[in-house]
Amino acid sequence: MNLFQSIMEQLLNGLRTGSIYALIALGYSMVYGIAKMINFAHGDVIMVGAYALFMGMTALSLPLPVAIIFTIVVCAVLGIAIEKVAYKPLRNASSLAVLITAIGMSFLLQSLALIIFSATPIPFKSIISMKGIKIAGVDIPGITIITLVVTTAIMVALTLFINKTKAGSAMRAVSEDRGAAALMGINVNRTISMTFAIGSALAAVAGILYICQYQSITPTLGALPGIKAFVAAVLGGIGSIPGAMVGGILLGIVESMSKAYISTELADAIVFGVLVVILLVKPSGLLGKLKAEKV
Amino acid sequence: MAMLSVKDLQVYYGMIQAIKGLSFEVNEGEVVALIGANGAGKTTILHTVTGLIPSKEGKIEFQGKDITKAPGHKIVTYGMAHVPEGRRVFANLSVYENLKLGAYTRNDKKEIEDTLKMIYQRFPRLEERKNQMAGTLSGGEQQMLAMGRALMSQPKIILMDEPSMGLSPIFVEEIFKIIQDVAASGTTVLLVEQNAKKALSIANRAYVLETGKIVLEGDANVLMNDESVKKAYLGE
Numbered sequence: 001m002n003l004f005q006s007i008m009e010q011l012l013n014g015l016r017t018g019s020i021y022a023l024i025a026l027g028y029s030m031v032y033g034i035a036k037m038i039n040f041a042h043g044d045v046i047m048v049g050a051y052a053l054f055m056g057m058t059a060l061s062l063p064l065p066v067a068i069i070f071t072i073v074v075c076a077v078l079g080i081a082i083e084k085v086a087y088k089p090l091r092n093a094s095s096l097a098v099l100i101t102a103i104g105m106s107f108l109l110q111s112l113a114l115i116i117f118s119a120t121p122i123p124f125k126s127i128i129s130m131k132g133i134k135i136a137g138v139d140i141p142g143i144t145i146i147t148l149v150v151t152t153a154i155m156v157a158l159t160l161f162i163n164k165t166k167a168g169s170a171m172r173a174v175s176e177d178r179g180a181a182a183l184m185g186i187n188v189n190r191t192i193s194m195t196f197a198i199g200s201a202l203a204a205v206a207g208i209l210y211i212c213q214y215q216s217i218t219p220t221l222g223a224l225p226g227i228k229a230f231v232a233a234v235l236g237g238i239g240s241i242p243g244a245m246v247g248g249i250l251l252g253i254v255e256s257m258s259k260a261y262i263s264t265e266l267a268d269a270i271v272f273g274v275l276v277v278i279l280l281v282k283p284s285g286l287l288g289k290l291k292a293e294k295v
Numbered sequence: 296m297a298m299l300s301v302k303d304l305q306v307y308y309g310m311i312q313a314i315k316g317l318s319f320e321v322n323e324g325e326v327v328a329l330i331g332a333n334g335a336g337k338t339t340i341l342h343t344v345t346g347l348i349p350s351k352e353g354k355i356e357f358q359g360k361d362i363t364k365a366p367g368h369k370i371v372t373y374g375m376a377h378v379p380e381g382r383r384v385f386a387n388l389s390v391y392e393n394l395k396l397g398a399y400t401r402n403d404k405k406e407i408e409d410t411l412k413m414i415y416q417r418f419p420r421l422e423e424r425k426n427q428m429a430g431t432l433s434g435g436e437q438q439m440l441a442m443g444r445a446l447m448s449q450p451k452i453i454l455m456d457e458p459s460m461g462l463s464p465i466f467v468e469e470i471f472k473i474i475q476d477v478a479a480s481g482t483t484v485l486l487v488e489q490n491a492k493k494a495l496s497i498a499n500r501a502y503v504l505e506t507g508k509i510v511l512e513g514d515a516n517v518l519m520n521d522e523s524v525k526k527a528y529l530g531e
Contacts, residue, residue: 166395166399169388169392169395169396170396170399172385172387172388172392173385173388173396176385176386176387176388177383177385179347179367179379179383180379180383180384180385181385181396182346182347182366182367182368183345183347183367183370183371183376183377183379184368184371184396184397184399184400184444184448185368185369185370185371185372185399185400185448186368186396186399187366187368188367188368289387
């Protein structure tokens with residue numbers, strides 16, 4: 001195998017992992033944009049999605065497409081419930097109280113999974129059976145193709161939804177100025193619920209793709225992709241939708257390249273190092289908005 | 296019967312009482328001004344009427360309907376629009392998107408287009424800049440956008456909070472002319488202003504506020520010639 005093929009394969013690996021990070025990062029960023037908080041339980045929604053898919057396929061013996069829809073619905077409802085129970089009562093509380101609650105919610109979800117499913121990893125056979133293809137000597141596995149197609153489609157759909165629909169512009173209005181949005185007749189609470197639902201549905205899809213890659217389900221499985229995606233969201237500029245996409249993909253590629261050509265142990269350190277450097281140069285993140293106000 | 300009636304309103308910010316039991320009315324077709332110094336409670340009153348701040352005591356009625364406890368996002372559906380202090384346009388949305396959000400609760404696509412055309416006629420500058428982000432407009436243009444956005448809901452009454460604040464004298468003239476036009480076209484106006492002279496010059500009636508209470512009320516022409524008003528608010 002020549003160097004070109006090796007680099008291309010690592011690049012594709014990075015794109016695959018990165019686009020999963022991007023899906024998760026979108027949830028962090030959308031929620032931050034609209035509720036001005038970091039939902040640290042977001043990573044654990046991925047884990048719930050993984051168990052939901054597993055239960056859907058085994059205990060409920062649903063056909064695959066139905067099990068996938070079931071997983072997305074479970075996560076969307078969970079996202080709405082988390083917001084209603086934990087964050088909505090703190091709408092006017094200090095951001096520190098919200099932060100601690102979010103961390104608490106994360107522990108709660110992990111503990112519940114631990115009680116219900118125990119810490120023993122559940123082996124999971126990938127639901128993606130597509131054969132890989134070979135282009136110019138570069139192997140592209142089926143899971144990479146599916147992941148890239150699914151994430152690209154979702155990102156295009158989400159971008160269109162946010163920029164072209166009435167509900168999307170209502171979301172942007174609420175994230176800019178809740179009071180003024182209410183004056184337009186926008187139901188702010190419902191818009192926030194909808195944002196949590198969309199973010200969690202994206203996490204569900206990310207979770208499905210993630211366990212197809214790692215093929216094992218544990219109560220803490222959401223922690224690592226969750227924190228990586230959070231880094232990706234900050235890297236791209238938290239609150240920015242394209243920023244989350246760019247941040248996620250960049251992070252995936254940096255991680256995969258570091259693992260392949262520098263050192264597996266140092267890969268995470270390099271990823272966080274990139275974050276530090278970018279924030280030093282541009283504190284609002286790559287595509288973060290500078291808050292300029294005209295008076 | 297009054298179109299908008301506020302009775303014995305009391306509003307608190309935490310422990311501090313901002314509005315200390317005041318009543319006023321706006322009749323259909325009128326331009327009513329609330330004038331008073333900074334901190335008198337003018338903005339608080341408008342925010343309470345449109346449901347952005349809860350009241351502690353009192354009753355707010357609009358066209359005979361009790362709206363005291365109505366949530367903010369319902370108010371516009373009753374036919375009341377609010378142009379908030381400081382414009383509060385959506386800076387990262389285009390002028391066009393801002394205007395469309397003004398008609399958020401309306402569903403009649405064709406009629407919304409007609410209203411939009413009317414707004415563009417009234418504010419040609421907004422049409423010229425319809426694809427520009429609202430945050431890049433000048434203060435005066437943002438004020439026009441905030442007004443246009445409110446008018447997109449086809450309100451029966453429009454509440455305007457300090458429309459002249461921070462604008463150049465030319466824009467102040469223009470904005471007050473537009474308010475007169477809006478009133479002449481049949482929309483009732485409740486105007487909050489620090490620029491008491493301008494406000495009284497276009498209002499039918501006015502209320503003078505001091506630290507959360509109404510101290511004086513009456514015909515705008517009469518108030519304009521009132522010695523105490525002249526001294527305190529008109530700088531004469």
